[in-house]
Amino acid sequence: MAHTRTAPAGTPLGDSFHLYDTTLRDGAQGEGISYSVTDKLTSARLLDSLGVGFIEGGWPGALPKDTAFFQRAATELDLRHAALVAFGSTRKAGRRADQDPQVRALLDSGAPVITLVAKTDRRHIERALRTDVAENCAMVRDTVRFLVSEGRRVFLDGEHFFDGYADDPDTALRVLEAAMAAGADVSVLCDTNGGQLPGRLAEIVAEVIERTGFRIGIHCQDDTGCAVANTIAAVEAGATHVQCTANGYGERTGNADLFAVIGNLATKLDMPVLPRSRLAELTGTARSLAATAHVSPDRYQPYVGAAAFAHKAGLHASAMKVDPGLYQHIDPDVVGNESRILVTEMAGRASLELKCLQLGFDVQDTEAVSRVVARVKQLEADGWSFESADASLALLLHDELGNTPTGQNAPRRLPPVFTPLTYQVVERHDTDGRVVSEASVRLRVERQPEADNGPFATADTGEVTATAEGDRPVAALDAALRRALAPRLPWVTETALADYSVRVLDNASGAPALTRVLVVSRDAEREWTTVGVHASVVVAAMLALRDALTYKPLGDTLSAKRPDRVLPAR
Ligand SMILES: CC(=O)SCCNC(=O)CCNC(=O)[C@H](O)C(C)(C)COP(=O)(O)OP(=O)(O)OC[C@H]1O[C@@H](n2cnc3c(N)ncnc32)[C@H](O)[C@@H]1OP(=O)(O)O
Numbered sequence: 001m002a003h004t005r006t007a008p009a010g011t012p013l014g015d016s017f018h019l020y021d022t023t024l025r026d027g028a029q030g031e032g033i034s035y036s037v038t039d040k041l042t043s044a045r046l047l048d049s050l051g052v053g054f055i056e057g058g059w060p061g062a063l064p065k066d067t068a069f070f071q072r073a074a075t076e077l078d079l080r081h082a083a084l085v086a087f088g089s090t091r092k093a094g095r096r097a098d099q100d101p102q103v104r105a106l107l108d109s110g111a112p113v114i115t116l117v118a119k120t121d122r123r124h125i126e127r128a129l130r131t132d133v134a135e136n137c138a139m140v141r142d143t144v145r146f147l148v149s150e151g152r153r154v155f156l157d158g159e160h161f162f163d164g165y166a167d168d169p170d171t172a173l174r175v176l177e178a179a180m181a182a183g184a185d186v187s188v189l190c191d192t193n194g195g196q197l198p199g200r201l202a203e204i205v206a207e208v209i210e211r212t213g214f215r216i217g218i219h220c221q222d223d224t225g226c227a228v229a230n231t232i233a234a235v236e237a238g239a240t241h242v243q244c245t246a247n248g249y250g251e252r253t254g255n256a257d258l259f260a261v262i263g264n265l266a267t268k269l270d271m272p273v274l275p276r277s278r279l280a281e282l283t284g285t286a287r288s289l290a291a292t293a294h295v296s297p298d299r300y301q302p303y304v305g306a307a308a309f310a311h312k313a314g315l316h317a318s319a320m321k322v323d324p325g326l327y328q329h330i331d332p333d334v335v336g337n338e339s340r341i342l343v344t345e346m347a348g349r350a351s352l353e354l355k356c357l358q359l360g361f362d363v364q365d366t367e368a369v370s371r372v373v374a375r376v377k378q379l380e381a382d383g384w385s386f387e388s389a390d391a392s393l394a395l396l397l398h399d400e401l402g403n404t405p406t407g408q409n410a411p412r413r414l415p416p417v418f419t420p421l422t423y424q425v426v427e428r429h430d431t432d433g434r435v436v437s438e439a440s441v442r443l444r445v446e447r448q449p450e451a452d453n454g455p456f457a458t459a460d461t462g463e464v465t466a467t468a469e470g471d472r473p474v475a476a477l478d479a480a481l482r483r484a485l486a487p488r489l490p491w492v493t494e495t496a497l498a499d500y501s502v503r504v505l506d507n508a509s510g511a512p513a514l515t516r517v518l519v520v521s522r523d524a525e526r527e528w529t530t531v532g533v534h535a536s537v538v539v540a541a542m543l544a545l546r547d548a549l550t551y552k553p554l555g556d557t558l559s560a561k562r563p564d565r566v567l568p569a570r
């Protein structure tokens with residue numbers, strides 16, 4: 001079995017700098033992560049397409065799934081940028097390398113590159129391996145020599161290097177020397193326990209390069225929260241091979257996050273670690289790799305998180321209106337992310353003006369903007385939240401701004417598509433243990449004037465009723481509303497409830513607790529979010545669902561008016 005490439009072809013720095021990904025080995029050691037072989041193949045394709053130089057696929061021989069991954073990779077992966085790497089340990093003490101089943105499994109994987117993990121800390125050699133330094137060095141030397149003689153490129157992961165170097169530097173260096181003398185290409189200094197800080201770590205990296213002249217790599221766990229900082233410090237001290245994992249997945253607190261490391265190297269140190277065109281794929285790739293790991297993307301992740309360029313404070317927005325660079329460390333476009341303006345109780349006029357533009361409104365009436373700011377502050381104090389409920393905010397803006405997106409300046413309140421007359425939701429407990437919510441609604445369909453609602457206009461008003469079931473009260477209410485409205489307002493069937501959340505809010509004043517319901521709706525083109533707040537979850541849901549349907553015609557008009565860019569270019 002053979003994998004086609006033996007050296008990374010795609011990184012602009014060629015072999016002089018290694019971007020090495022260990023998501024599929026160390027990332028898989030993260031709590032809650034379990035890749036199928038297919039997940040691994042998909043992840044490898046994503047990493048290759050991004051342009052990393054090396055993809056560590058797993059430990060063949062130790063995990064049957066990893067053995068299967070390398071077998072399938074040989075026929076199913078056509079890597080364009082990356083070389084595939086198999087990870088594993090050296091021969092065991094007292095065995096021949098060519099007869100050690102673990103070492104043979106590495107060879108049999110067909111991977112052109114093999115990373116061997118070896119102990120460099122005397123205490124581990126003596127207490128965990130139960131051998132001496134001389135035999136440990138022989139294990140490393142024999143295994144590297146054998147694999148190199150079989151035509152493989154070998155990297156050495158020096159486990160516990162920084163702790164070992166602090167305790168007994170000569171032993172730590174002897175292990176690296178054994179590997180390099182036998183033909184290894186890179187000595188990777190591993191902060192296995194993740195206890196290092198950037199200052200001392202960088203000093204050690206520089207010292208090791210000075211004393212040995214070896215090519216040095218870095219592998220940092222994140223136990224001090226410094227894995228990315230340590231990786232960057234190591235590069236500044238002379239390391240030319242960085243091992244990282246997608247989104248920082250990995251043993252315990254994880255590893256250095258590949259995307260933060262790439263972002264820092266490319267935009268702060270000006271190192272072309274990826275082809276320029278691929279840098280803009282960073283955000284999309286991070287999210288796709290979260291999906292293949294079956295975990296939610298981290299919205300607070302540097303560079304690629306949804307919140308990485310989200311601006312909430314009014315003072316920030318007011319400066320960003322002049323120059324986004326005043327509150328952003330880079331242009332988010334560079335890494336494929338985007339700026340977002342959040343409107344909450346912390347908004348000022350500038351936040352609202354930017355949001356208006358983003359939503360597709362003309363902003364002419366600055367007094368109206370101030371009124372909206374005051375209304376939002378008061379509503380948020382009363383438990384409402386507009387941060388993600390853009391559609392409810394758009395309805396509020398439409399009321400207050402008095403201008404329609406078509407440029408007419410007649411203040412008017414957008415009529416809701418219906419008025420609830422009476423409604424209830426009851427819970428039914430079936431004999432088989434199923435719990436079902438049943439909703440009944442009686443509504444008045446409101447007249448929708450042509451000027452406001454274009455193709456959604458209707459004069460066919462009057463009372464309608466319906467009953468429907470759902471697995472929860474919000475879903476049942478939504479189903480009943482749609483059933484009642486559909487005969488009069490057929491467009492309602494083109495929209496659907498995509499998601500919702502219910503949160504009970506503390507009420508410090510001792511009044512009954514409030515419930516906030518956020519409803520996400522969708523049609524064929526987009527999603528929008530609305531909010532309702534009330535002591536009753538059913539009333540809160542009705543408010544959010546009514547906004548959701550009332551917004552649909554307005555949203556269609558607004559979306560045609562949305563500019564590509566709201567903030568000035570940098
Ligand atoms: C720092 C890191 O994250 S390195 C990556 C670690 N990853 C993993 O451990 C995941 C995969 N591991 C496994 O599937 C299993 O642990 C295996 C297959 C490797 C070994 O399983 P077992 O044979 O049952 O041994 P066990 O896990 O209990 O102990 C590890 C053995 O490897 C030895 N060992 C540990 N490190 C090394 C090393 N660098 N070189 C050689 N042998 C080593 C230990 O001394 C121990 O040997 P012993 O069985 O003679 O006591």
Ligand SMILES: CC(=O)C(=O)O
Binds near residue numbers: 160
């Ligand atoms: C090799 C490795 O994963 C470590 O030392 O942390």
